[in-house]
Structures are given as structure tokens and as C-alpha cells.
Amino acid sequence: MPSTKDKQKRPVVVVTGMGVVTSLGAGKTENWEKLTAGLSGVKTISRFPTDNLKTKMAGTVDFLDVEPYSTAALSERLADLASEEAVGESGIGKRGDFPGPLFLAVPPIEIEWPHRLEVAAASRGNASVGYADLLREAATGKFAAMHDRFQLGSVANTIADKFGTKGSPISLSTACASGATAIQLGVEAIRRGETDTALCIGTDGSVNPESLIRFSLLSALSMWSGEPGAAAKPFSKNRDGFVMAEGAGALVLESMESALARGATILGVVEGCGEMADAFHRTRSSPDGKPIIGCIRNALNDAGLTPDDIDYINPHGTGTPENDKMECLGVTTVFGERASKIPISSNKSMVGHTLSAAGAIEAVFTLLTLRNERIPPTINYKVPDPAIQLDVVPNTARDAKNLRHAISSSFGFGGQNVSLVMGLEPA
Amino acid sequence: MAEAEAWITGIGIVSCLGEGPDAHWNALNASRPQADTNTLAPYIIHPLAPVDFDKQIPKKGDQRQMEPWQRTGAYAAGLALDSAGVKGNTAILSNMDMIVAAGGGERDLAVDANIMTGMPTAADPGAWLNERLMSDLRPTLFLAQLSNLLAGNISIVHGVTGSSRTFMGEESAGIDAMRIALSRIAAGQSSIALVGGAFNADRPDHLLIKEFGGYNLKDTFAPVWDRGPKGGLALGSFGAFLVLEERSHADSRGAKRIAKLSAVLSDRSNRKPGQVSATLEQLWQKLAGRLKAGSHAVITGASGAEPATGEERAFYAKHPDVPVRASGTFIGHADEPQFAMNLALAALAIGRGTLFPPCDESGVERPMQGSLAQAVVASVGHAWGEGLALVEAGP
Numbered sequence: 100m101p102s103t104k105d106k107q108k109r110p111v112v113v114v115t116g117m118g119v120v121t122s123l124g125a126g127k128t129e130n131w132e133k134l135t136a137g138l139s140g141v142k143t144i145s146r147f148p149t150d151n152l153k154t155k156m157a158g159t160v161d162f163l164d165v166e167p168y169s170t171a172a173l174s175e176r177l178a179d180l181a182s183e184e185a186v187g188e189s190g191i192g193k194r195g196d197f198p199g200p201l202f203l204a205v206p207p208i209e210i211e212w213p214h215r216l217e218v219a220a221a222s223r224g225n226a227s228v229g230y231a232d233l234l235r236e237a238a239t240g241k242f243a244a245m246h247d248r249f250q251l252g253s254v255a256n257t258i259a260d261k262f263g264t265k266g267s268p269i270s271l272s273t274a275c276a277s278g279a280t281a282i283q284l285g286v287e288a289i290r291r292g293e294t295d296t297a298l299c300i301g302t303d304g305s306v307n308p309e310s311l312i313r314f315s316l317l318s319a320l321s322m323w324s325g326e327p328g329a330a331a332k333p334f335s336k337n338r339d340g341f342v343m344a345e346g347a348g349a350l351v352l353e354s355m356e357s358a359l360a361r362g363a364t365i366l367g368v369v370e371g372c373g374e375m376a377d378a379f380h381r382t383r384s385s386p387d388g389k390p391i392i393g394c395i396r397n398a399l400n401d402a403g404l405t406p407d408d409i410d411y412i413n414p415h416g417t418g419t420p421e422n423d424k425m426e427c428l429g430v431t432t433v434f435g436e437r438a439s440k441i442p443i444s445s446n447k448s449m450v451g452h453t454l455s456a457a458g459a460i461e462a463v464f465t466l467l468t469l470r471n472e473r474i475p476p477t478i479n480y481k482v483p484d485p486a487i488q489l490d491v492v493p494n495t496a497r498d499a500k501n502l503r504h505a506i507s508s509s510f511g512f513g514g515q516n517v518s519l520v521m522g523l524e525p526a
Numbered sequence: 527m528a529e530a531e532a533w534i535t536g537i538g539i540v541s542c543l544g545e546g547p548d549a550h551w552n553a554l555n556a557s558r559p560q561a562d563t564n565t566l567a568p569y570i571i572h573p574l575a576p577v578d579f580d581k582q583i584p585k586k587g588d589q590r591q592m593e594p595w596q597r598t599g600a601y602a603a604g605l606a607l608d609s610a611g612v613k614g615n616t617a618i619l620s621n622m623d624m625i626v627a628a629g630g631g632e633r634d635l636a637v638d639a640n641i642m643t644g645m646p647t648a649a650d651p652g653a654w655l656n657e658r659l660m661s662d663l664r665p666t667l668f669l670a671q672l673s674n675l676l677a678g679n680i681s682i683v684h685g686v687t688g689s690s691r692t693f694m695g696e697e698s699a700g701i702d703a704m705r706i707a708l709s710r711i712a713a714g715q716s717s718i719a720l721v722g723g724a725f726n727a728d729r730p731d732h733l734l735i736k737e738f739g740g741y742n743l744k745d746t747f748a749p750v751w752d753r754g755p756k757g758g759l760a761l762g763s764f765g766a767f768l769v770l771e772e773r774s775h776a777d778s779r780g781a782k783r784i785a786k787l788s789a790v791l792s793d794r795s796n797r798k799p800g801q802v803s804a805t806l807e808q809l810w811q812k813l814a815g816r817l818k819a820g821s822h823a824v825i826t827g828a829s830g831a832e833p834a835t836g837e838e839r840a841f842y843a844k845h846p847d848v849p850v851r852a853s854g855t856f857i858g859h860a861d862e863p864q865f866a867m868n869l870a871l872a873a874l875a876i877g878r879g880t881l882f883p884p885c886d887e888s889g890v891e892r893p894m895q896g897s898l899a900q901a902v903v904a905s906v907g908h909a910w911g912e913g914l915a916l917v918e919a920g921p
Contacts, residue, residue: 148652230730246739252695513678
């Protein structure tokens with residue numbers, strides 16, 4: 100009987116269910132097949148006109164019927180689908196009666212242009228329309244549903260109701276690290292002994308004109324004009340920005356004791372979580388790399404592991420010139436001479452950057468990598484960057500036996516960094 | 527394993543009543559609500575008192591990168607760090623955990639109005655929308671809109687870097703931020719944390735969301751308990767942050783322990799008739815065994831919105847011996863930071879051993895006889911989410 104407590108005598112936290120949706124498809128099976136085949140889900144945007152935009156591709160999820168589209172509506176559908184798969188696989192609780200809390204990483208919810216224009220059109224009486232007109236129209240009560248839809252907690256409320264999670268559901272944002280933060284909050288709650296299980300989700304369906312333009316104005320997006328699937332080029336010398344994308348990842352976390360007691364299949368272990376905020380700049384990381392280095396080290400310490408124990412790195416790997424350079428510095432500093440020998444492959448080269456969902460999706464993919472003993476590639480790696488001497492698993496998936504522990508990192512705008520250490524057996 | 531005690535060792539508050547404990551305490555005791563019925567008439571708001579942001583955000587460049595809600599929050603966070611005596615203490619700040627409860631960002635109203643006006647006559651509306659947004663949106667506006675960038679700005683301005691998490695979800699975000707911060711300290715996962723949020727009421731785009739649901743107070747100001755059958759909330763601009771600290775951590779650095787945060791409970795009722803009252807009662811019963819007769823009171827963030835505030839009133843009617851005070855009458859309602867603000871006001875009252883007088887003629891608020899040793903802070907979200915916290919004096 101393995102110990103259900105870790106080296107620090109805390110409950111070991113395991114994963115008993117996983118679900119994923121990305122631009123590659125719905126479910127772990129389809130995603131894994133395409134991920135290891137090196138396929139891209141990035142395509143030309145068809146959801147809205149792209150005239151006058153500098154970036155015209157994204158990893159949108161277009162196969163779900165969400166009408167009318169809004170970030171809230173699509174993020175909710177994505178979270179729902181990923182959670183169905185995760186909760187179903189875990190077999191925990193009863194349908195609609197999940198025996199633990201919900202931690203949901205979700206993009207900030209706001210009124211979007213179609214809705215603003217709908218109210219504006221209804222209010223039309225003047226040649227010009229401003230917020231006073233919108234307010235007057237809102238007061239009719241005809242748009243009451245927009246209040247609930249555009250509350251920041253609305254997605255979590257719906258998911259909590261459907262799955263019957265317990266207590267007040269938590270919606271959170273740490274920008275691009277959000278999905279990892281959701282998992283971290285679940286791990287902490289189980290370690291405190293508050294609950295035996297938690298449903299941790301990262302979701303993002305925010306490819307709309309204004310969101311795309313906001314990132315574009317920050318010069319964060321790839322402006323690649325060639326074949327869309329070749330736009331995301333993490334770690335390449337010609338990388339020119341990230342590609343916005345959509346998706347969701349869901350994990351059922353559970354104390355090992357609970358999982359063993361009910362005979363559940365243990366898919367993996369979340370061994371450690373680390374975080375460290377960056378106080379340098381709103382969109383750039385500290386030039387000395389200290390917050391990234393500290394974040395990774397904190398996660399290793401929390402797991403009770405050393406750099407030598409890590410056999411695979413699932414990086415943030417966005418494909419922006421800045422991120423990949425800084426992440427390379429962080430990895431090289433922490434892992435020293437081994438840095439160039441540890442496989443490090445960016446899922447974002449294929450699914451794009453799923454923003455609030457990325458940390459959760461990549462946690463799922465990291466565990467699939469360990470379980471399947473096969474490493475998905477970093478695709479679009481045609482022009483190596485001599486400044487990045489890492490084994491990025493270029494272009495083709497690779498078999499790899501005996502992967503013991505992996506680390507997955509997420510670094511957000513606003514300096515919010517989170518790393519997760521995962522394995523198949525307790526550290 | 528015995529749970530560690532969490533104490534409030536820093537308070538940073540700024541609202542229409544001014545900044546800091548004394549300004550708030552004096553205004554509450556003077557029973558003089560501050561409401562603005564003109565600026566966004568017919569809507570009533572509680573605008574922020576004049577603030578010299580330079581005092582907590584010294585770099586103008588930092589101020590320019592923030593919209594008012596973030597400036598208000600970064601300012602209040604600085605006040606809290608000053609109050610706790612940890613401002614500039616890199617060793618402590620680099621291990622300080624942060625949970626911010628944040629809403630969404632603020633719009634560029636002129637850009638929005640221009641697009642709404644021009645859209646109907648645009649030859650190619652989709653292309654025109656893209657063109658306008660590409661040329662009219664300021665690049666930095668996005669950073670001022672992002673929910674997690676209040677936390678980001680606090681890291682940059684004040685150097686809080688141990689961890690940084692942002693909870694969203696209106697009133698519940700504020701309750702759960704405190705609940706998680708307290709749980710982490712109690713379990714030994716954290717030793718010092720900065721928790722709170724900020725809100726800017728002086729925004730028609732914020733009013734719009736509330737107006738969709740018919741929640742805004744219009745035309746005539748009244749205390750939150752006395753707003754008639756339709757009710758109504760008056761948005762308030764304020765920022766509120768607390769420093770929560772594990773007892774021995776506070777003692778080892780000689781910090782003043784202002785009040786003990788003994789419990790934070792949250793739930794989300796389904797809001798069918800009677801469910802808010804029932805949920806409050808269930809939460810109350812979890813605290814009841816710890817309450818000492820005659821020396822406790824409730825400080826609530828009741829918004830004035832119906833039916834939520836009516837249900838809350840019904841709950842208090844079942845506890846007629848407990849004095850109740852609604853801070854919303856004075857400072858208005860701000861979704862995310864109101865729980866932190868009311869915890870701060872509760873800590874002030876506990877620290878002074880007395881409750882401020884009623885400001886209500888409807889009968890809900892009654893004078894308190896004797897001294898105050900415990901305060902239950904209540905939150906009933908305007909649309910969902912209920913919470914209670916217990917703040918106590920202690921050895």
C-alpha cells in the first residue's frame with residue numbers, strides 16, 4: 100500500500116479524471132492523436148470579418164454550436180464539455196452531484212460589441228448614441244438576461260449548477276497562468292483537508308474582434324501571413340508572437356486516499372505547485388529572470404524534488420520573442436547543464452495560446468505525455484534560434500520511456516507565474 | 527493539528543468618506559451619508575473623496591498605466607501595507623501572498639459612443655468596427671481593463687510578489703478571497719497576505735450592467751433599509767485592503783494585532799424566495815456557538831437591491847437582539863471590495879470597543895448598549911452569493 104501522504108505529510112493529490120477541448124477537437128483521444136501527429140488547429144478566422152486586422156488567424160473552436168456567440172457563452176460550453184469528460188472518467192459522485200468545490204479559470208466576462216450594438220439599436224432616437232441612451236434602454240427591462248450573462252461569475256455559476264459542485268464556486272484570473280492557478284487552488288484545498296476532491300477547469304472562448312485587437316495593439320500576436328497552421332513558432336528564430344486560441348481543460352483532483360478507497364484509476368499525481376509574481380513590468384518579465392526561476396524552483400521544492408528529477412518540460416512557450424527568450428533563461432538557470440538534454444515541447448505550436456485555459460489544457464497534455472510515453476513535438480520549428488539551446492522536440496513526436504516527473508509552466512501578463520510538477524507516482 | 531490564528535494587522539481603506547480609519551470612523555459616527563445625486567442623474571452614486579494618488583503611487587508613469595479602479599486599489603493596498611508596517615520591507619513583501627477580488631475593466635466611453643453612432647451607416651460594419659478599434663483604442667487601456675492587472679499593479683508599485691491571484695465573480699469574489707486567504711493561514715500554507723479590491727462607481731458602463739437587471743437606485747437617496755418595495759443599490763467608489771497575518775508572524779515582528787479574523791463562510795443559495803434568509807441562518811448557526819450575548823453586532827454590505835435586501839432584513843428580524851449596521855448607506859455598494867471594506871470597518875469598531883450609531887429610521891438598525899467585542903460581517907450579493915465572517919477582539 101503506497102503512502103497517501105507526501106514528504107511534508109500532506110495528503111497526496113491525484114488526478115482521476117481529465118477532459119480537454121481545443122481547436123484540434125473535443126476529447127483526449129482526438130486531441131492526443133492530432134497533437135502527436137504534429138497537426139495544427141490554427142486557421143483563418145471565420146467567426147467575424149478580419150478586414151483591417153493585422154492578424155487574421157486563431158485557434159478558434161468552431162465545431163460547437165454556440166449562438167449567439169459571446170466569450171461567456173463559448174467559455175461556458177467549452178468548460179461544460181471538458182468537465183463532462185473529466186467527471187465522467189473519474190466516476191466520482193453522482194450525476195449533478197460532484198462532491199467538492201469548483202475552481203474555474205475564465206476570461207474576464209464583459210459586454211461585447213454585438214450586445215452593445217443590439218441595445219444601441221433598440222435605443223435609437225438620436226443621431227448619436229452614448230451610454231445615456233443605453234441606460235435608458237436598459238431601464239425598460241427588455242435586456243434583463245444581459246445582466247446575468249455578463250456577470251463575471253456567470254460561467255462558474257452555470258457550471259456549478261450543472262455539475263452540482265459544493266460551496267461558492269470560485270472564478271479566477273491570473274491571465275495566461277489562470278488554468279494552472281485553478282489547479283493550484285484545488286491542490287491546496289485538498290491538502291488542507293477541506294475536501295477530498297475538486298473540479299479544476301481552465302476555459303477560454305474569447306476570440307472576438309476587440310479581444311484580438313487588444314493583444315494586437317500590445318504587439319503580442321503573430322502577424323504571420325502564410326499558411327495559418329505555420330504561424331505559431333515557439334523557440335524558432337523567426338517567432339513573431341502568439342496565436343490566440345480557444346479551448347478548455349478540466350481535471351478532477353482527488354486525495355489519493357479517497358481515490359484508492361473507491362478504487363478509482365489514478366491518472367497522475369500533482370506533486371507540487373509554485374508561484375512567484377513579477378514586479379518588473381505589466382507585460383514584460385524581469386530581465387534577470389528571477390521570478391520565472393523562483394517560480395520553477397518553488398514548484399520543485401513544493402514537490403520535494405530536485406531539477407535532476409525532471410524528465411520533461413511543458414513550457415509556457417508562447418512564441419513571442421520575449422517569452423521564449425526569458426523562459427529559456429529560466430530553464431537554463433534552474434536545470435543547468437541538463438537543460439539542453441531535457442525535452443521541452445510547446446503544445447501552443449499546435450493549439451495556439453488558449454490564454455485562461457492554457458494552464459489546465461497543458462496539465463492534461465503533460466499527464467498524457469507521461470502516461471503514453473510519447474512527447475508531442477514543437478511544430479513549425481524550421482529556423483533554430485542559436486540563443487535557445489534546448490531540445491524542443493522539433494516537428495515530430497518522439498517516444499520516451501520512463502518519464503518520471505514533468506513540470507508545466509504558465510506565465511501571465513501582469514507578472515503572475517505558476518508552475519506545476521506532475522508525475523505518475525507520488526514523488 | 528491546531529489551526530493557526532489569523533489577525534488583521536493592516537487596514538487600507540478609501541471611499542467617499544475619505545481615507546484611513548479615522549476619517550471613516552468619524553463619518554460613521556456622525557451619521558452623515560455622502561451621496562451624489564447629480565453627476566450621473568437620475569442614478570445615485572458615492573464618488574471617491576479627493577485622493578492624492580502620489581502618496582501611494584509615486585511614479586506618474588504607473589498612475590498613467592491604470593484606470594481609476596486600479597489606482598484606487600493600488601492606493602488602498604499601499605495604505606494597508608503602511609498600516610501593517612511592512613511598506614518597503616522586501617523580505618516580507620516577497621513572501622506576501624495576495625488575493626485581489628476584481629471586476630472588469632473600464633471602457634473608453636468616447637470610443638464606444640463613436641462606434642455605436644457610426645455603425646448603422648457604415649458601408650461594411652464589420653470592417654469599420656475593426657478599423658475604429660485598431661485606430662481608437664489605446665494600447666494601455668487593455669491593461670487597465672484586465673481583471674488581474676490590479677494585482678499586477680500592486681506587485682509593480684508596492685513589490686508584493688509572494689503570490690498573486692485574482693478572484694472574479696462580483697460580491698462572492700470578495701468573500702471567497704478572504705475565505706481562501708484565511709484558510710491558507712489557518713492551515714500553515716501562508717503566513718501573511720494582502721487581500722481586498724477596488725471599484726469605481728463613477729462609470730455609466732458599470733451602471734449599465736446593473737440597469738439591465740433593474741438594480742440601480744434612482745432619483746432619491748435613502749438608507750439601504752428604506753428604499754421601498756423596488757429597492758435599489760447606489761454604486762460606491764472605494765478601495766479596501768487588509769493585511770492578514772498569522773499570529774506568531776505578527777508577534778515576531780512586533781506588529782499591532784488589530785482584530786482577529788476567526789471565520790469566513792460563503793455559500794450560494796439558489797435565490798428562490800426564502801433561500802437567502804435560510805442560507806444566512808445556516809451560516810449564522812455555524813458561528814452562533816462562538817458569539818457572546820450582548821457584545822456582538824452585525825456589519826453588513828446590504829446593497830439595497832431587492833429582493834436580496836428584503837430577505838436579509840427578514841433574517842435580522844429573527845435575531846432582534848443583534849444590532850445591525852449597513853455600511854452601504856454611507857459608502858454605497860461596490861461588488862468586489864465591499865466584503866473587505868466591511869471587515870475593515872468591523873476591525874475598527876472592535877479596536878475601539880464600540881459600534882457606530884444607527885443610520886436608519888425603518889427599524890432595522892437599533893442602538894447598541896454596551897461594548898463591542900465581536901462583529902459578524904455579512905454579505906448578500908445583489909444577484910447571488912452569501913457570506914458571513916467573524917471578527918473578534920482577543921488577547
